Amino acid sequence: MKRSQNLRSLAAQAIDQVMEQKLSLSDVLPPLQERVSDKDKSLLQELCFGTLRTLPELEWLISQLMSRPLQGKHKVIHYLIAVGLYQLIHTRIPAHAALAETVEGASVLKRQQFKGVINGVLRQFQRQSDSLMAELQQHESRYWHPEWLLNRLRQAWPQHWESIVEANNHRPPMWLRVNRRFHQRDTWLKLLQQAGMNGFTHQDYPDAIRLETPVPVAMLPGFSEGWVTVQDASAQGCVALLNPQNGENILDLCAAPGGKTTHILEAAPEANVLAVDIDKKRLSRVYENLKRLGMKAEIKSGDGRYPEQWCSGQQFDRILLDAPCSATGVIRRHPDIKWLRRNNDIEELAKLQSEILNAVWPLLKPGGTLLYATCSIMPEENSQQIKQFLHNFADATIVETGTSDEPGKQNFPGPDEGDGFFYAKLIKAS
């Protein structure tokens, strides 16, 4: 039996590490989850995700409620107060329990001296919440995004930025990919319905099903047998567009953790797939995913910018380049992205993407297909990147995904849709 832990103090520590040390929540949260009972895991996750999602609102409220913000080694208490406010505004946790547990969090963090301050701030919020929440509506903090990102979104997507922000601020839908090797999508959907759950198909992506209500994977028919995989619909669009065929040589570059490697092999089980990624630790998850689904691929670690390090003269029929990117299309799944990315990352990533794209184009056979994809919604990483590429490489033509003047297909996140994603399908002259 795990001892009961103060979840608010754990959440404050996780948020402190994301915000102050710029660590990813997906690295910080799992070791904390191990310290709590199964019952408490989902509440701890909700406190971390929710507080990071709404942080600008919480920060603005704290600035109204405290004359001097807590800094330095006491910053964790600042985040504890944010966790307290998050519960009062956005959860159904009874206010007295939210208050008591949050105040107690200060003792667990060995900062008893702040118990009175935390109690005072949270109670003052309760007294003034109507007027404070009304005033918040006059401030940019109501969008829950950092200023640099809002500015970029407004500039890039004057028509769409508000719906993008709205989608980013909601919990994501749960999408599944039905493994064609076992069932047709509609057959598995019937199995899901027989098990008392419901799902919806996607108009463009033939293997995708969105669950009406997210559930633990163990409840899904045949999950452990590999009948379905959790994967966002837009991510599935990559293999729909790549259209891999049995017998072909396929390079899956930037492959880890292997979500698309396994999809390629579900669509074309007899394809020869080489999966390459720079990150050895993430590559171990490609092995795990292949093993779960009983599939085989060649796996190599290497830098996409230097193919000579991992490819000895091989040529490919198809290349999937799922490029490293700002991940601005998946903020609703990873709200820490808003706080880990910086404004000038976008240009740095665009440079890296173009170096990788230029380096692997020569590995494509004449007549072959390269699918460039990102989970970004920034034109610099997407349409502008491909426009420049088409300008530089006369033997490249864009098909099915826009034109040379307006290259690519850009998906935006939506409540019943997949994540924000970009695809450009390029064919090499034969």
Ligand SMILES: C[S@@+](CC[C@H](N)C(=O)[O-])C[C@H]1O[C@@H](n2cnc3c(N)ncnc32)[C@H](O)[C@@H]1O
């Ligand atoms: C969007 S993720 C890939 C997701 C993966 N395709 C999937 O479907 O599961 C981008 C990947 O690019 C890898 N990466 C970053 N820089 C790279 C480089 N220079 N060469 C190769 N891989 C790189 C990262 O390690 C990361 O795994």
